[in-house]
Amino acid sequence: xxxxxxxxxxxxxDQLEAESIHIFREVAAEFEKPVLMFSGGKDSIVMMRLxxxxxxxxxxxxxxxxxxxxxxxxxxxxxxxxxxxxxxxxMIVASVDDAIARGVIVDDGKTSRNRLQIGTxxxxxxxxxxxxxxxxxxxxEEKARAKERVYSHRDEFGQWDPxxxxxxxxxxxxxxxxxxxxxxxxxxxxxxxxxVWHYIDREGIEIPSIYFAHERQVIKRDGMWLSLSDAVxxxxxxxxxxxxxxxxxxGDKSQTGCVESExxxxxxxxxxxxxxxxxxxxATRGDDRFSEAAMEDRKKEGYF
Amino acid sequence: MSPEISPVAExxxxxxxxxxxxxxxxxxxxxxxxxxxxxxxxxxxxxxEDQLESVESTSKSxxxxxxxxxxxxxxLRSEREQGITIDVAYRYFATPSRKFxxxxxxxxxxxxxxxxxxxxxxxxxxxxxxARQGLTEQSRRHAVLLSLLRVPHLVLAVxxxxxxxxxxxxxxxxxxxxxxFATKLNIPDLEVIPISALNGDNVVxxxxxxxxxxxxxxxxxxxxxxxxxDRDLVDVRFPVQxxxxxxxxxxxxxxxxxxxxxxxxxxxxxxxxVLPSGMTSKIAGIDLFDKEIDQAFPPMSVTVRLEDDxxxxxxxxIARINNAPKPSQDIDAMICWMTTEPLKPRQxxxxxxxxxxxxxxxxxxQYRLDVxxxxxxxxxxxxxxxxxxxxxxxxxxxxxCDPYSKNRTTGSFILIDEATGVTVGAGMINQxx
Numbered sequence: 001x002x003x004x005x006x007x008x009x010x011x012x013x014d015q016l017e018a019e020s021i022h023i024f025r026e027v028a029a030e031f032e033k034p035v036l037m038f039s040g041g042k043d044s045i046v047m048m049r050l051x052x053x054x055x056x057x058x059x060x061x062x063x064x065x066x067x068x069x070x071x072x073x074x075x076x077x078x079x080x081x082x083x084x085x086x087x088x089x090x091m092i093v094a095s096v097d098d099a100i101a102r103g104v105i106v107d108d109g110k111t112s113r114n115r116l117q118i119g120t121x122x123x124x125x126x127x128x129x130x131x132x133x134x135x136x137x138x139x140x141e142e143k144a145r146a147k148e149r150v151y152s153h154r155d156e157f158g159q160w161d162p163x164x165x166x167x168x169x170x171x172x173x174x175x176x177x178x179x180x181x182x183x184x185x186x187x188x189x190x191x192x193x194x195x196v197w198h199y200i201d202r203e204g205i206e207i208p209s210i211y212f213a214h215e216r217q218v219i220k221r222d223g224m225w226l227s228l229s230d231a232v233x234x235x236x237x238x239x240x241x242x243x244x245x246x247x248x249x250x251g252d253k254s255q256t257g258c259v260e261s262e263x264x265x266x267x268x269x270x271x272x273x274x275x276x277x278x279x280x281x282x283a284t285r286g287d288d289r290f291s292e293a294a295m296e297d298r299k300k301e302g303y304f
Numbered sequence: 305m306s307p308e309i310s311p312v313a314e315x316x317x318x319x320x321x322x323x324x325x326x327x328x329x330x331x332x333x334x335x336x337x338x339x340x341x342x343x344x345x346x347x348x349x350x351x352x353e354d355q356l357e358s359v360e361s362t363s364k365s366x367x368x369x370x371x372x373x374x375x376x377x378x379x380l381r382s383e384r385e386q387g388i389t390i391d392v393a394y395r396y397f398a399t400p401s402r403k404f405x406x407x408x409x410x411x412x413x414x415x416x417x418x419x420x421x422x423x424x425x426x427x428x429x430x431x432x433x434x435a436r437q438g439l440t441e442q443s444r445r446h447a448v449l450l451s452l453l454r455v456p457h458l459v460l461a462v463x464x465x466x467x468x469x470x471x472x473x474x475x476x477x478x479x480x481x482x483x484x485f486a487t488k489l490n491i492p493d494l495e496v497i498p499i500s501a502l503n504g505d506n507v508v509x510x511x512x513x514x515x516x517x518x519x520x521x522x523x524x525x526x527x528x529x530x531x532x533x534d535r536d537l538v539d540v541r542f543p544v545q546x547x548x549x550x551x552x553x554x555x556x557x558x559x560x561x562x563x564x565x566x567x568x569x570x571x572x573x574x575x576x577x578v579l580p581s582g583m584t585s586k587i588a589g590i591d592l593f594d595k596e597i598d599q600a601f602p603p604m605s606v607t608v609r610l611e612d613d614x615x616x617x618x619x620x621x622i623a624r625i626n627n628a629p630k631p632s633q634d635i636d637a638m639i640c641w642m643t644t645e646p647l648k649p650r651q652x653x654x655x656x657x658x659x660x661x662x663x664x665x666x667x668x669x670q671y672r673l674d675v676x677x678x679x680x681x682x683x684x685x686x687x688x689x690x691x692x693x694x695x696x697x698x699x700x701x702x703x704x705c706d707p708y709s710k711n712r713t714t715g716s717f718i719l720i721d722e723a724t725g726v727t728v729g730a731g732m733i734n735q736x737x
Contacts, residue, residue, distance in 0.1 A: 008569070008601045009532045012324040012403045021605035022564045025546040029618050029659070053593040054605070057558055058550035139394045143355075146393045165391065166727045167417060167642050169424040171564070172656050172718045176725030190405055192396045198320040277353045 013198055016191055017050065022171060023150060023187040024054040024134070028061050030175045031132040031183070035092070035125075038064035040072075040080030041250040042207050043136030046188060046196050048083055049205055051134075063090035065133070067121050069113040070097045071231045071252035079208040094124035113252040122158040125182055132175070132183045140192040150189050156180035193248075194273055201266040211269065213246045213261045224257030248273075321403040325531055328407040328422040328455065330446035331432030336463045338372075340432060340501035341395060341408060344523070347508040350397035392422045401527050415442075416675065416690035417642045419449045420730050424716070426450075427531040428457040435468045435498070438478050441676050444485060448675045451489035452638065452692070452732070454712060456534045458486075459495045461522060466500040470513040488678065490709075493529070497522050535602045540568030540576070541629065541706070541714050542622040543658035548607055560591060560607035561616050566658065566713035567706075568624070570600045570608065578614055579621045579704050580631045585612040602713075619660035621704045621714075629714055631702035635664070637731040638673070638708075639695045641687040643721070647695070647729065648686045655699060655731075657717035663700045664719065670694040694734070708732035 010018065027034050036051060038044045051060045066080060084091045096116045099105045105119035125133060139146045149168045152160060156178075166174055177183055188196070200207055217228040219238045225245060226232045231254040234240055245258040246269075263269045331337045345351045356371075363372045395406040407422030409415075423429060429450035433443045443460075450458055460482050468474045475498045486494055497506055498514050499522060505511035508523040520528070545563040550556075570576075574587045590600050591607040600606045608622060616622075623629060641647045647666065655664040672684040672693040680694075687693045708715030719729030 007532065008535075008537055009323060010604065012321050015324045015603060018564060018603050018605040022545070025562050025605070026659075029546045054562070055546075055548060056591075056593050056607075057552070057555045058548050059552075140396045143393075146395065147391050162391070167421045167730070169421055169718055169727070169730045170712065170716045171425075172716065174656065174718060174720055174725070174727045176654070176720055178725065190394065190396070192398070192403075194398065195320075195403070202320075275349075 013195065013202065016188075016195060017053070017199070019171070019190065020050045020187040021054040023173070023185065024051050026173055027132050027134070027175070027183075027185050028055070033128070033130050034062040034132040034134065034185075035128070035130045036060070036062060036064045036134040037121075037136070038066050038080065038083075038091070039136075039250070040066070040076040040083070040208060041136070042196055042200060042211060043138065043188065045079070045083065045205060045207055046191075046199055047134060047136045048087070049199075049203055050187060052087055060087060060089050063092055065092045065094060065121075065124060065128075065130075067117045067124070068093050068095040068097075069117060069252040070095065071113050071229075071254055073208065073210055073247075073250060073253060075210045076208045076250050079206060082206060092124065092128065094120050096120045099123060112255055114255055118158075125158065130182060131177060132185050134185045134187060136188060137184075137186045138191050138193070138196070139189050148186065148189070150186050151175060152184040152186065153177070154182050154184055158182070160184075194270065197266060197270045197273060201270060208250060210247045210250065210258075213244050213264050213268075215242055216245050216258065217241070218243050218245060218258065225259065226257055227253065229253045319400055321398045322401050323532070324403050324405065325428060325526060325529070326405045326407065326426050327428040327430055327526070328409055328419070328426040328450070329430045329432070330409060330419060330450070331443065336434070336501045337408075337432050340461065340463065340499070340507065341406060343501050343504055343507050344404075344406075345395065345397050347504065347523070348397040348399060350395075392418050399523070399527055404526065415445070416449065416640060416692065419446060420453060420640045420642075423450055423453040423455050424712075424730065426453075426455045427534060428459065428526070428529060429455040430459045430461060432461050432463050432501075433478060435462050435464045435474050435478065439481050439485070443482075445675045447482075447486065447489060447491070448678065451486075451491050452675075454490065454709060454732075457493045457495075457529050457531070458491050459497060459522065459525060461501075462496065462498045463501050465498045465505065465514070466503055470498075472514075472516040475517070495519065495525055495529075497525065536567040536711050537569055537601060538567070539627055539706070539711065540570055540574075540622070540624045541566040541711060542568075542570060542608060543660070543704075543714070544616055544618055544620045544622065545659045547617060558609075559613070560609050561622065562605070562607045563622075563659070564605045565600050565602045567602060567711050568627075570606075570622075571598065575625050576610070576622050577625045577628055578610075578616050579623060579628060580702050581615065581620070583612075583614040584625060585610040585614050587611075619658075621658065623704075629704040629706050631704055633699045633702050634667075635697040635699060635703060635705065635717075635731075636734045637695055637697065637717070638692060638734065639687065639719070639732075640692045640730045641689060641728065642730065643726065643728040644689050645728075646686040646688045647693075652722070653728070654720040654722050655697070655703075655717055656720065657703045657705070658714060660701070660703060662703065663722075664697040665699075666695060667698050668696040670696065695731075697731075705733050707735040709735060 099120040100107045104123045149165050151173045217240050218225040219234050246261040247258045263272045360371050393408045397404050409418045409422035431446050462478050479496045499506045506521045543563050544561045548560040548562050550558050572587050572589050577584050588609040588611045590597050649666050651666045653664050655662050671680040671682045706714040715733045717731045718727050721728045
């Protein structure tokens with residue numbers, strides 16, 4: 001027997017965990033075809049852990065969906081596969097390259113892979129007939145997300161209408177949708193970046209190695225350190241440097257920057273983030289820099 | 305303004321905050337709510353450089369000669385265009401002892417609906433008043449709503465004290481006026497704090513301008529107010545959310561009832577009743593993921609196993625034999641109506657109460673409550689947008705109800721328009737229904 005609480009108080013992390021598990025179970029009970037969007041990044045790994053706990057000792061009762069940009073980091077894909085295999089869940093991969101080849105989306109050569117994910121994702125949701133898609137979005141990430149509900153309604157085009165959101169009261173979630181519509185579900189809405197790291201630390205769970213400090217060849221572009229890869233080659237005037245870096249978020253290789261860091265353990269990462277001066281997205285996401293409402297605009301189109 | 309790393313943040317290093325406090329903010333448009341939230345976020349180092357830079361550059365491009373901290377909280381394009389807060393936003397900051405979730409509710413139009421949304425989960429309500437204006441209709445209305453929603457703790461922050469020369473008499477007058485008003489309401493815990501959100505007086509640091517004030521700073525109060533005791537640890541309420549049946553070789557006979565404890569303390573060996581069937585059994589075990597635990601209490605999400613193979617499904621509730629909620633198809637409740645099309649007698653709606661969904665018929669609208677005067681208008685036979693009233697409902701299946709005053713989980717429900725699927729009402733069940 002464990003977990004004796006003499007004072008009947010739950011720690012903050014335990015309260016967040018209990019709330020998230022409640023949301024997972026609510027969706028599994030009320031929706032016909034849920035799916036968990038799983039990128040292999042830290043937030044979706046925390047989500048996977050929470051889903052694992054919510055239904056234990058039964059298996060997670062829905063599949064996971066990964067939108068493969070074609071530019072994902074190998075270390076992230078490897079971690080994704082480890083999680084999926086260990087938990088024995090069904091994984092569906094919706095590939096951007098495949099969607100382009102099938103004419104589902106058009107690559108004009110100018111649109112980022114991140115944006116091309118939107119059409120790829122929406123198509124996968126439609127083809128598979130998913131009625132609810134769990135995402136690892138957190139309200140502390142970005143100001144448009146701070147406004148979003150835990151149950152975020154999407155119309156038949158997958159669009160989010162911030163002005164037409166349903167009031168969300170107590171822990172009574174309204175999952176009603178019409179045919180063709182779906183709901184995006186954000187069980188870790190109330191978690192912050194630090195909460196996620198404290199949880200990873202506490203649970204001792206596997207995350208991709210690129211979150212920890214390692215040496216990497218990088219170039220400086222638009223104020224960000226980008227990792228040298230097939231997707232990122234030095235342009236004229238850019239010099240390749242070798243630096244000790246780590247990633248705060250993981251997205252596609254062409255857009256996701258890394259930060260200089262010596263943090264090699266989750267505890268060291270926590271210490272580093274606790275005094276960080278820049279948000280994770282501000283530091284490392286090229287795609288959020290287009291305009292002040294870049295995230296809001298993408299979300300309205302169906303981004304997660 | 306440059307963000308300094310505050311001592312609060314430095315201490316944060318490496319430790320997860322101990323517990324969680326959810327609070328809802330309220331106040332009129334110009335009472336300085338955004339400035340106060342900005343101050344709390346800034347001083348707890350929850351605003352990052354890139355966010356601040358973005359706010360500074362937008363302020364500049366709008367031609368302001370100051371940094372408009374409201375831009376931090378107004379997250380939507382349309383909100384920034386109009387310069388008003390439209391919807392509830394959730395904000396986060398932490399100190400070494402606590403994590404805080406702020407439900408930042410707009411002071412503007414649609415106030416009731418958004419206040420009710422923000423206050424439904426709040427442990428504490430923070431109402432701002434402008435020291436120069438004193439109590440306004442808006443501050444009274446917000447206090448009424450917080451009381452109706454049973455938010456157990458209330459803070460009245462008397463802001464802009466710098467603009468009244470830190471006059472103790474001004475503070476005392478507002479304090480006395482509010483205390484007199486609060487006696488008509490249900491506010492078990494009230495703290496009145498003189499502050500200047502703009503200058504940071506008594507927000508995080510004690511002000512030298514208020515030698516006559518001996519109470520806590522706002523941050524100190526937020527960090528220390530005792531919220532754990534607000535939960536009902538006596539009356540066992542366990543709404544069954546999901547039945548866990550692995551049907552795997554390793555767990556062939558496992559049958560667990562998953563849910564979040566809504567009240568009381570559950571222990572293995574306890575005799576329990578399953579509602580509405582009335583079947584009795586004993587708790588065989590309580591599981592938290594892969595561990596068996598010796599007790600479960602709110603708000604834990606656990607899985608309960610019973611000794612007997614009784615029929616239990618989603619929507620049922622596990623309680624103690626001599627202390628169970630009353631199943632009832634006749635519901636008497638206060639309703640906050642949240643949509644433009646008014647609520648009328650004979651209307652049919654979907655209702656969600658704990659994990660149980662049903663349909664409800666509006667039998668009678670007894671009165672409309674004027675949230676400014678507390679007057680009960682019995683002539684009105686419908687409820688419009690943002691109005692609150694006492695309503696009688698008849699449901700298709702029995703709900704397992706407690707009065708909202710006893711349990712905010714088993715005493716609350718939402719109403720859904722069956723055609724549009726939109727949440728149109730929030731309900732709080734009355735005593736003795």
